[in-house]
Amino acid sequence: MHPKLKLYFEERSQISEERLNTLAPYFKERTYRKNEYLLREGEVCKHNYFVVSGCMRLFSVNKEGVENTRYFAFEGKFGTCFTSLISRQPAFESIQCVEESTILSIHRDDFYQLVETEPAVNAIYRKILESAYITTQKRIYDFQGSDSLQRVKWLMAHQPTILSRLSNKIIASYLGITPYTLSRIKAKL
Amino acid sequence: MHPKLKLYFEERSQISEERLNTLAPYFKERTYRKNEYLLREGEVCKHNYFVVSGCMRLFSVNKEGVENTRYFAFEGKFGTCFTSLISRQPAFESIQCVEESTILSIHRDDFYQLVETEPAVNAIYRKILESAYITTQKRIYDFQGSDSLQRVKWLMAHQPTILSRLSNKIIASYLGITPYTLSRIKAKL
DNA sequence: ATTAAACGTTGCCCTATGTCAATGATCCGA
DNA sequence: TCGGATCATTGACATAGGGCAACGTTTAAT
Numbered sequence: 001m002h003p004k005l006k007l008y009f010e011e012r013s014q015i016s017e018e019r020l021n022t023l024a025p026y027f028k029e030r031t032y033r034k035n036e037y038l039l040r041e042g043e044v045c046k047h048n049y050f051v052v053s054g055c056m057r058l059f060s061v062n063k064e065g066v067e068n069t070r071y072f073a074f075e076g077k078f079g080t081c082f083t084s085l086i087s088r089q090p091a092f093e094s095i096q097c098v099e100e101s102t103i104l105s106i107h108r109d110d111f112y113q114l115v116e117t118e119p120a121v122n123a124i125y126r127k128i129l130e131s132a133y134i135t136t137q138k139r140i141y142d143f144q145g146s147d148s149l150q151r152v153k154w155l156m157a158h159q160p161t162i163l164s165r166l167s168n169k170i171i172a173s174y175l176g177i178t179p180y181t182l183s184r185i186k187a188k189l
Numbered sequence: 190m191h192p193k194l195k196l197y198f199e200e201r202s203q204i205s206e207e208r209l210n211t212l213a214p215y216f217k218e219r220t221y222r223k224n225e226y227l228l229r230e231g232e233v234c235k236h237n238y239f240v241v242s243g244c245m246r247l248f249s250v251n252k253e254g255v256e257n258t259r260y261f262a263f264e265g266k267f268g269t270c271f272t273s274l275i276s277r278q279p280a281f282e283s284i285q286c287v288e289e290s291t292i293l294s295i296h297r298d299d300f301y302q303l304v305e306t307e308p309a310v311n312a313i314y315r316k317i318l319e320s321a322y323i324t325t326q327k328r329i330y331d332f333q334g335s336d337s338l339q340r341v342k343w344l345m346a347h348q349p350t351i352l353s354r355l356s357n358k359i360i361a362s363y364l365g366i367t368p369y370t371l372s373r374i375k376a377k378l
Numbered sequence: 379a380t381t382a383a384a385c386g387t388t389g390c391c392c393t394a395t396g397t398c399a400a401t402g403a404t405c406c407g408a
Numbered sequence: 409t410c411g412g413a414t415c416a417t418t419g420a421c422a423t424a425g426g427g428c429a430a431c432g433t434t435t436a437a438t
Contacts, residue, residue: 060330068333070326083323115315122311126304129318134272136325137259141249143332144257144365147424168386176333181425183387336394357416370395372417 002029004052004076005104012127015120023114023121027104032056032097038105039095045084047105051077054101055165059173060093069174072098074161078128098166148177152185191218193241193265194293201316204309212303212310216293221245221286227294228284234273236294240266243290244354248362249282258363261287263350267317287355337366341374 001009001024009015009023027050032038038056039045049056051073058081059069070093073079084091085108097103114121142151152175155162162171172182190198190213198204198212216239221227227245228234238245240262247270248258259282262268273280274297286292303310331340341364344351351360361371 062334066334068330070329070333082319083326086319086323126315126318129315129322130271130275133318133322133325134275136322136329137272139329140259140325140332141257143329144259144362145251145255149424167384169384173333178426179386180388180427184425187387338394356414358414367396368416369397369418373395376417 002027002052002104005050008050008076009120009124012124013120019118019120023118026106026110026114028106029102029104031100031102034097034099037094037096038103039081039084039091039093041092041094042090043084044088045081045091045095046108048078048080048085048108048111049073049095050104050106051075051079052102052104054097054099054103056095056097056101056103057170057174058093058095067173068176069170072162072166072174074165082132098170143176148175148181149185149188151175151177152182152189156189191216191241191293194239197239197265198309198313201313202309208307208309212307215295215299215303217295218291218293220289220291223286223288226283226285227292228270228273228280228282230281230283231279232273233277234270234280234284235297237267237269237274237297237300238262238284239293239295240264240268241291241293243286243288243292245284245286245290245292246359246363247282247284256362257365258359261351261355261363263354271321287359332365337364337370338374338377340364341371341378345378 001020005027006020009020029052032054038047038049041061053075055072055074056079057069057073058071058079059067061067071079079095081091081093081095083089083093111121111125115125116122142154146154155171155175162174168182168186169179172179175182177185190209194216195209198209218241221243227236227238230250242264244261244263245268246258246262247260247268248256250256260268268284270280270282270284272278272282300310304314305311331343335343344360344364351363357371357375358368361368364371366374
């Protein structure tokens with residue numbers, strides 16, 4: 001098994017080396033170029049993805065062509081379009097690499113089969129959902145009660161990798177403001 | 190078991206009458222008055238709650254005393270402060286009934302014990318998390334890309350019960366705008 | 379190495395929303 | 409039933425952020 005995925009499982013679950021080795025074959029490794037898509041809007045999502053190196057984002061595009069980014073997955077994180085993965089309906093969001101990335105993917109059938117049959121994977125899936133849900137709850141509060149300056153300051157303090165590794169345009173789309181506004185806010189700091 | 194909870198479990202899982210009856214004793218029923226708290230900020234959350242009738246909300250209060258409401262649980266829904274329940278840390282949000290409500294509660298130790306030992310509860314917990322996570326994802330996109338008028342219109346179309354059963358003040362706190370702005374927007378419709 | 383495309387910054391103007399105050403309506407406690 | 413508290417609405421004004429244009433910088437393709 002890839003060392004980073006192995007570490008991920010070991011940190012989150014009491015799982016034996018032997019069991020890990022039975023899981024390894026389900027994960028396929030692939031390298032994506034910057035801006036390459038893993039999923040396009042309208043497709044049915046069929047994989048869960050683990051980022052070994054690089055970064056991918058989940059975003060949607062509205063009728064006016066404006067992008068909104070919901071989530072970044074840096075190294076050591078899982079990410080996928082859960083809405084489509086679970087419902088098997090066409091996705092309303094896309095998955096794209098924002099820099100060259102090495103990604104491990106597991107097919108949804110294999111993944112949910114393991115969730116049902118392998119207690120360690122079941123526990124880890126619950127932790128993924130719990131953690132993701134808690135994170136998005138906090139972002140809801142952030143959108144409700146903070147202005148743009150406060151949000152930028154929060155990123156600087158808590159998620160500096162976003163500011164250092166991603167473009168202004170993409171960061172602005174994550175914060176829900178325009179790149180022009182983000183430029184102005186950065187000038188004020 | 191309470192008929193509404195029984196219906197909830199039966200709709201979401203193949204579970205026998207017999208198994209349901211073993212689950213029933215874990216749930217305690219209580220009626221709360223309007224504005225009564227189930228959890229106050231700073232307390233550690235120890236229960237998961239199911240709404241039989243009425244409505245409860247989860248909200249936080251910032252330093253200026255402004256309330257932001259993250260989630261409403263109407264009849265037939267589970268709700269709790271997952272961040273505190275999972276981490277056993279003091280909650281940064283509160284749970285309050287917004288009208289007189291009948292609530293079933295289950296202690297977190299019992300709940301997670303059942304998640305570990307009862308496959309139907311494990312599956313249902315996953316569905317709760319999946320559904321909650323997907324819903325909050327959509328709200329993230331909503332906050333990023335819609336203005337206040339669009340959000341009010343969306344509520345009218347998709348969640349009219351919120352508009353008909355709750356006060357303007359509470360609705361505004363859910364939408365992330367002030368009650369004055371909500372009044373103006375309603376006047377424009 | 380060069381050129382085109384994309385990104386970032388800044389200026390100016392407009393709109394949406396917040397803030398505060400005043401007034402009317404509704405709810406709740408005695 | 410009545411009076412106080414709370415909520416809702418509206419007016420006037422202030423501020424944050426959006427929209428658009430222009431220009432400079434950086435990136436990517438050839």
